[in-house]
Amino acid sequence: MNIKTEIGDIVLQYLNHQGKEKGLVFTEKDILINITPNDFVGDYTLVLFPFIKKLGVKPDELAEGIASELKSRLPSYHHHNLVKGFLNMELSPTFWSNSLQDILSNGSYGIQGTGSNGQSILIEYPSPNTNKPLHLGHLRNIFLGSSLANIMEANGYKVYRTCLYNDRGTNISKSMWAYQHAAKKVTPENSGRKGDHLVGDYYVRFSDLLKAEMKQLIDSGLTEEQAKKQSKLEKEIAELTVQWELKIPEVVELWKMMNGWFYEGVAVTYQRLGLSFDKEYYESEVYNRGRETVEEGLKKNIFYQKEDSSVWIDLTDVGLDQKLVLRSNGTTVYMTQDIALVYQKQKDFSFQRSVYVVGNEQEYHFKVLFEILKRLGLQGSEHLYHLSYGMVELPTGKMKSREGTVVDADDMIDEVIQIAKEKSNEQAKLAEVSDAEKENIYTQIGMGALRYFLLKVDPVKKMVYNPVESIDFNGNTAPFIQYTYARTQSLMRNAEAQKTEILGFEEAIKNYSPNLSESKLTRTLLEFPAIILEAGENYSPALVANYVYQVASEFSTFYHDHKVLKEEDVSARSFRFHLSQKVGKVIHDGLKLLCIETPERM
């Protein structure tokens, strides 16, 4: 059991015993135990204020009461001090060495099967459009999704990764139109251009033409709205989309070919990102579905039909609007297919929870979707979650692919690996390493930096990507954390190479008590399981990121102030060695949850 809950239980029993006469009942929620801030003496702090008032006792009386109770029931309890209403509790050095031993003996420390009850969870990401390559926003999406998947697995969930391709409709029609009207028909084969980029080139070309047309129309005195209606290009795109729906052979052929280019290209990017799915869904296969569900909803009076035979749902009672689910001509809308897809997924994987990793511009859509599913009585509808993340912006403004101010994902990855290479060469620490291994290390560092940069920030915040400042390699960054790990591994290598005498942990602690810096580090390591749990409950990789940084940071300070292998006292040396190895393990496992690799040297 966790020491905090152990203390909490004892305190709770004591308080309830004291409060009996007054008819007071306290629960776990009333008890707040924090890590004692650095400026105060102690390990854990209990806030007494709420109880002082309710019990009508003096702070020091209560503190003494709790303390003596703890002292008699908790062998590892050592001292306490009371500052205002804060009871700072100090645990004995042996507690820390014993805890560390527990951590050491647990190979999968922090990774737990609890909290999930063997449930399964479905995570959908990044669900790109097939008309252009991935950009920086997709990277944020992918990093969030893959990391969340790992975190949920660490919490014992069976995780299914799925992806929905928006492979039809207006967007791909634009790329197709541009290809049809291009003077020179370029293919990935005859140009060497990566397929997804090539499709994107045509998309950009169309956007440029449309922009020019719009400008002309607006210059001639039309409003933007009027211009849109007048636009010849817009009409042709609508027409092309209809042709696709009518399955006109040459349109379908072209569509297949260009989507094929996209998938080929994006597969390369996926591979670099270590991305794979349990199942991929295609909008072209589901866009027409969902009518049965609408029928059913009509029977249950969840939906209603207007005179023009369009079908709606009224959500005004929960602060949402009326929403269309079936057009008057009987065709489906985005919402309808998303409803259908949920039922399909439930057939494919019976899941208890489902997470959609999608940008925050679709918050409204998912609110409506979840509400509809709830009314339709979908099982587990209370466990649908939209992991919403803020837009990635450039300093100049919102990132828009049609304006060409987009940061391409492939370019970004190349660039960050290149930076890693340059920085690494400045350091010149990899002399003994083979060239192939070097390249591998640059990739690990570069990708780590990129992943961490995007994951350490709370997803709800929009973020600005500044190409000039680029990715940090100093401070609160992956390379700093990776470097810390490399140092712990270096210790291991040196100990072996120099045949340093290292005692087993049990042997070492017989003659050694951890000092303040060591117990603090141990205390931080003890938080790891709780952090994983919390990250899972809150769908928040950022919690893990910031925690791992804290571990690395505290270790760096410790490492600077204390000798490890050069320590003469064999017990101290051994203790520190084991501590360092465990720090390395927690960093390794923590970063792994973020899909960040840990080079053995750098």
Added chain:
RNA sequence: GGUCCGGUAGCUCAGCUGGAUAGAGCAACAGAUUUCUAAUCUGUAGGUCAUAGGUUCGAAUCCUAUCCGGAUCACCA
């Protein structure tokens, strides 16, 4: 206009289920290395936590109003 989200140091952000003197990193300045890996460490400086009220023993955190920024409110996806 309605709804939702954000506003914390010059910059990027933690902290937000209420708890002690609001924390990191970057940038600035001053130090520490013939490294158990200095991609490191230590220190200095930098704050009316957007503003104004309220609740509370206690508010960056909760409530209300206002200001600023963003998203969204299609028979688009």
